[in-house]
Amino acid sequence: MEKRCFGVDIGGTTVKMGLFTVDGKVTDKWEIPTRKEENGKYILEDIAKSVKERMQRDTLTLEDIAGLGIGVPGPVKEDGTVLKCANLGWGVFNVADTVRELTGIENVKVGNDANVAALGEMWQGGGxxxxxxxxxxxxxxxxxxxxxxxxxxxxxxxxxxxxxxxxxxxxxxxxxxxxxxxxxxxxxxxxxxxxxxxxxxxxxxxxxxxxxxxxxxxxxxxxxxxxxxxxxxxxxxxxxxxxxxxxxxxxxxxxxxxxxxxxxxxxxxxxxxxxxxxxxxxxxxxxxxxxxxxxxxxxxxxxxxxxxxxxx
CATH class of the missing domain: 3.30.420.40 (ATPase, nucleotide binding domain)
Incomplete structure (x- = not known):
C-alpha cells in the first residue's frame, strides 16, 4: 500500500484534518471541534482519537503512515515546542512529543499555521x-x-x-x-x-x-x-x-x-x-x-x- 500522511490545521473554532498520499493527493478531509475548555487540554487528545479512528476505518497500520504534521496559531520552535498559543489557552510545551505519545506515530512535525499554509501553497497551490x-x-x-x-x-x-x-x-x-x-x-x-x-x-x-x-x-x-x-x-x-x-x-x-x-x-x-x-x-x-x-x-x-x- 502507498504510504499516507496526515495534515492537521488547528483553528480557534475547528480543527481541519486531511489524509494525503505522499505525492500530494488528498484522499479524505474532515473537521472536528476545537475544544478550548480547561486551557485547551482536550485538543490534542481529540486529534489523536480522530486519527486513530480514520486509520482503523481505512485499515491503516503505523507502518502505512509516513507522518503527521500540525499547524498551530502561534510561534513554534523547530523541535515542536509551542511558545504560547493564547487563543487556544496553551502555554509552553512540546506538541510533537505529546502527539507521538498519543498516536504512536513517530514522525510528527509542528509549525506555525501561516508558515505551514505557505508550504502548502508551494506544494500544491499558487506557489x-x-x-x-x-x-x-x-x-x-x-x-x-x-x-x-x-x-x-x-x-x-x-x-x-x-x-x-x-x-x-x-x-x-x-x-x-x-x-x-x-x-x-x-x-x-x-x-x-x-x-x-x-x-x-x-x-x-x-x-x-x-x-x-x-x-x-x-x-x-x-x-x-x-x-x-x-x-x-x-x-x-x-x-x-x-x-x-x-x-x-x-x-x-x-x-x-x-x-x-x-x-x-x-x-x-x-x-x-x-x-x-x-x-x-x-x-x-x-x-x-x-x-x-x-x-x-x-x-x-x-x-x-x-x-x-x-x-x-
Whole structure:
C-alpha cells in the first residue's frame, strides 16, 4: 500500500484534518471541534482519537503512515515546542512529543499555521513550481510565511514570517493591536482597509457610494472596481503600504514569487495590480519583475502544508 500522511490545521473554532498520499493527493478531509475548555487540554487528545479512528476505518497500520504534521496559531520552535498559543489557552510545551505519545506515530512535525499554509501553497497551490516564496495572508490581520529552498524559515523562536507588524508608516498615530503604530496590518488587513475607509469618509473630500455603517474590505474593493474615487484612493494606499513592505522583505529574502491569499485577496486581480506596481517602485533593480500569484488552496492550505512538513 502507498504510504499516507496526515495534515492537521488547528483553528480557534475547528480543527481541519486531511489524509494525503505522499505525492500530494488528498484522499479524505474532515473537521472536528476545537475544544478550548480547561486551557485547551482536550485538543490534542481529540486529534489523536480522530486519527486513530480514520486509520482503523481505512485499515491503516503505523507502518502505512509516513507522518503527521500540525499547524498551530502561534510561534513554534523547530523541535515542536509551542511558545504560547493564547487563543487556544496553551502555554509552553512540546506538541510533537505529546502527539507521538498519543498516536504512536513517530514522525510528527509542528509549525506555525501561516508558515505551514505557505508550504502548502508551494506544494500544491499558487506557489507550485517554486522553491523560494513569500506568502501573504490578508485576513482580519496580516500573516506571512517564508519558504527558502523548499523549507519553512522559522527563525530562532518560531516567529519568522510575521510580516504584519513590519512598521511602514512612522507618522501613524493610531495604535495597532500589537501595541506599536504604523504596522502593515493597519493598512493591508480587512480591518485595516475598513479603518482607512472610515477615516476617508469622515473627511468627506470625495463623492462615494460607500456607506459608513455598512463598510467592509469587500465593499471597498468592489466600489474601487466600479470607479468610485474614494474607494480607489483607499485601494491605492493599501497597495502602496503592502507593495513597500514586500519590497523590504525582498531585499532580505529575494524570493522567486509572492503568493497572496486570505479573505481580502478574493478581490482578485486588482490586488495583484496595485501591490506589484508599488513593489516595483520601491525595490532595487536586481529584485524587480518578481512573480505575483494568487493563493489557490483556500482554507485547505494548512492541511496541505502540514502534511508536506513530514515528507522531508
Amino acid at each position: 507550485k513550481g517554486y522553491n523560494n516564496l513569500v506568502m501573504v495572508t490578508l485576513g482580519t490581520g496580516v500573516g506571512g510565511g517564508v519558504i527558502l529552498g523548499g523549507k519553512i524559515l522559522t527563525g530562532s523562536n518560531g516567529a519568522g514570517g510575521e510580516i504584519g507588524h513590519i512598521r511602514v508608516n512612522y507618522e501613524e498615530k493610531d495604535v495597532c493591536g500589537c501595541g506599536k503604530t504604523g504596522c502593515l496590518e493597519q493598512y493591508a488587513s480587512a480591518t485595516g482597509v475598513v479603518r482607512l475607509a472610515k477615516k476617508a469618509l469622515e473627511k468627506k473630500e470625495k463623492k462615494t457610494t460607500l456607506v459608513a455603517d455598512d463598510l467592509s474590505a469587500k465593499a471597498v474593493f468592489g466600489a474601487a472596481k466600479a470607479g468610485d474615487e474614494l474607494a480607489m484612493d483607499i485601494v491605492e494606499k493599501f497597495g502602496f503600504y503592502l507593495g513597500m513592505a514586500l519590497a523590504h522583505i525582498s531585499q532580505v529574502i529575494d524570493p522567486e514569487v509572492f503568493v497572496i491569499g486570505g479573505g481580502v485577496a478574493r478581490a482578485g486581480q486588482i490586488i495583484i495590480d496595485e501591490v506589484s506596481k508599488n513593489y516595483e517602485e520601491n525595490v532595487m533593480f536586481a529584485l524587480k519583475n518578481k512573480a505575483f500569484k494568487m493563493a489557490e488552496l483556500g482554507n485547505d492550505a494548512g492541511i496541505y502544508g502540514s502534511a508536506r512538513m513530514v515528507l522531508d
